[in-house]
Amino acid sequence: MKMWAGRFQSETNALVNDFNASIHFDQRLYPYDIQGSIAHSQMLQKQGILSEEDQKQIEQGLLEILDEIQEGKIEFTSEYEDIHMCIEQLLTEKIGAAGKRLHTARSRNDQVALDMRLFVKDHIQKIQSQIIVLSQELLSLAKSNLTTIMPGYTHLQRAQPITFAHTIMAYAQMLRRDLIRLSNTYSLMNESPLGSGALATTTYPIDRFYSAAFLGFDKPTSNSIDGVSDRDYCLELLSDLSILMMHLSRFSEEIIAWCSWEFKFIELDDAYATGSSIMPQKKNPDICELVRGKTGRVYGDMMALFTTLKGLPLAYNKDMQEDKESVFDAIDTVEMCLSVLPKMCQTMTLYTNTMYQAAKKGFLNATDCADYLTKKGLPFRDAYKITGQIVAFCNEKGASLDELSLQTLKEFHPLFEEDVFEAIDLLNCVKQRNVYGGPSPEQVEIQIEEITRFLAKMEAEHE
Known part of the structure; x- marks a missing residue:
C-alpha cells in the first residue's frame, strides 16, 4: 500500500507504477535525502513540534539506514516509488510510529528540491577540484615549455610563431572561467527550499533559517512556490558543463591533430592510447575522440531539460522528475x-624540434620582417608588399626567410641590414612580443603566476 493511498480505492496499475517510479535513478540521492531528513527532524524538535525522544529515534534510524545502504544490504525496488518514500518506509519499519512523524511540515516537493540542490552543490565542488587538477597539469606543461617554439594558427593555416606554453595557457584561461562560472552557479543556488512544503509552506511554526544553516545554505528560498518549482540552477549547471565540455573538446581536437603524422607535435603514452584490430601501426587518440564525442551528449542533456521545463505552470509538476537523469548523466560524463x-597530459611526449621546423617552414616571421622595415621608416603597407614578394621568391627557391643572404634581401629593398636576421629569428620574434597577454616567455610567466594564485585561492575555498 502506497503511503499516499488514503484517497484511492484501488491499487495502482503495475505498468503505471513502473512508469511513475523514479527509484531506479533517484536512489543515488539517498545520502542527501537522509541528510535533509536529519536536519528537518532537528528543526522540528527545536520548535517543539517533535519530541526529543522521537527525534533521537529518527536520527539514529536514519544513520542506520545510511550504513545499510552503503553496505549493500538494501535493495531498491519500484514498490518504493522514489527515494523519499523508500527512506521513510524503511525508517517506519525500523522505529515504528516515530518514523511516521518525520514527514510533519514537509512535502516530497520540497524534499526532492532540497536533495537535488545538495547533490548539485556537492558535485560542483567535485568537478571544480578536477578542473583544478587538470589546470595544474597545464601549468606544469607551460612552465617546461616557455621557449618551445611552435606555429600559431588562424584558419588552421600557420600564422605567427608562438610557444607551446602560450598555447597551453590559452586552455588554462578557459578552465579558469569554467571554475568561475561553476562558483557563480553555486552561489546563486545556495538557498534551501526545505520548508516550502508542497508549495505554500505549512501551518506549523517551523524555522526555515535554522534548517538552511544546518545544511550549509546561505538562507531559505524567499518564495515557497519558487522553492519547489525552481530548476534554474540545474539549467545553469548544465550550461556551465556544456561550456566546459566545449573547452575540453577543443583541447582534445588539438591533441588529435598534434598526434597525427601530418603534425607529429606530440605522442600519447601507450597507456592513454589504443590500437587497431587490423592495422598494427596504428596508435589512436581514443580518449580525446571520446571527450569530443561526449560533448554532444552533455549538450543533449542541457537541451532536454530546457525543453522539459519551458512550458510548466507553477508549482511542482511530475515533469520535473525528468531533471535528474539529465543532470546525473551530464555530471557523470564530465x-x-x-x-x-590530467594523466594523459602528464605522460605525453612533446616533439619540440618538429614544432620548431613547422614554424620555420611556414614563413611565420613574415610579419616581423615587415615590422622590421616599418621600424626603419618604410610605410607598413609598402613593407607588407615587399615582404610578400620575398615570401613568393622563397617559395620558388624552396627556402625560408632566414636562409636568404643579406645581399638577396637588399635586392628587394636597401633598408635591409645585418640586424634583420636577429629580427626574424623565431625565438626573438616571440620574445619581442612582450605585451601583456603575449607569447614572450616573460609574459607567459605572468600568466602562469596569475593562474597559480587563482587556483590556490580556489583550493583554499574548498578546504
Missing part, C-alpha cells in the same frame, strides 16, 4: 572526462 585528461 567527471569521467576530467578523470583521464
